[in-house]
Amino acid sequence: MATEANTPGEPQPSALQTLLTTSASDPNHPLYLTQLAHQIAHNLEHQHLWTNLRIHNVSPLDSSPLPRPMVTGTPPQRLYIHPDEQIALLQVQKAQGNKGLGEVKAEREWVLPSHLREKWSLRRFAEAFEKIGIMPPSSGEDDEDEEEQTNKWRTKKRVVLATVDDDSTVVYYIVHDGIVKPRQN
Template sequence: MTHPVHMKPAVLPAPLQSLVTDPKLQSSTTHLPALHSLAVQIEHNLQYQHSWTALRIHTHSPLTNELLPRPLVSGVPPERAYIDPDEQIELLKKADQKRKAATDDKSDSKPILEFEAQPEREWVLPTRLSEKWTLHQLHDVFTGISIVPPENETSPTTSTNPWRTSKRAILATVDTDSTVVYYVIHEGMIKPRQN
């Protein structure tokens, strides 16, 4: 069947749009659809632009099972998102010991100081650039989350990293052109990082 010249062909929705409008995804939450679609957009960005794995959208608190102020995303980044300053010092000491042990006395060149911190599951707070956040709103988000996000509804929320003792989240801020900027935010006062 041919279409008349003046008629445009049907336009299929973009892949992200089909995720956002999927009724199965929207029926599992009582948040506003705009907040849920924002979480889906961030989840999509983390997976396809930043190679995060094990992504999940959380609508209820893992601590109280009450509705969170807004849907949050959790997942595992390809690299550690944040290293505690004290942990950083310990990792550098261990790496220096390994480097010294590997150095041959006859060689003038020293191996490069390298250390690797394993990635950890992180909370991600989806926001829009146009939103005005208050400390009270951030407090409400931190009250509903655990230190480490659960992998699923039945898994415990304990950290295997002894240096991870306070709550943190990655603030994902989306601009009107769909650009996403990520910031690490913490609950309370945190020791500054050393350069």
């Protein structure tokens, strides 16, 4: 816990420690879940260059509390390309005589903060998926039209499961709600 005046020789609190000790409490969630969401948002912004980050405590669908605070934001590049979209992009590139997929616009993503010691079940994932939409709500900072944000290939809900270990290592997994068509090799 940060103190007002540090004794001589005592190190100053880190930026993350200061953020966590001053993070606003949420009456719907325990403090450790709120701090976990802030830690993940901090990691996404400073280590992975995500933008337009926002922490959500209530569902955008019905304004009821989320099972836990969740983060939304825009990664620097698209995290997932649906296999059918990938085929369509390759066909367009082939017709134009270009190589590769070219520039694919990044999309806002839901991020579900968790700790490595937590036990996850299909029921717990279903509770989180039940309260979110396919696309996260706009941050209000985006200059894009809502039509531009709509991806016809994005038909399933998905979250980026952000799992923190005790040593502050964070790993990220994409988790879909339901069965998703596998990629073609």
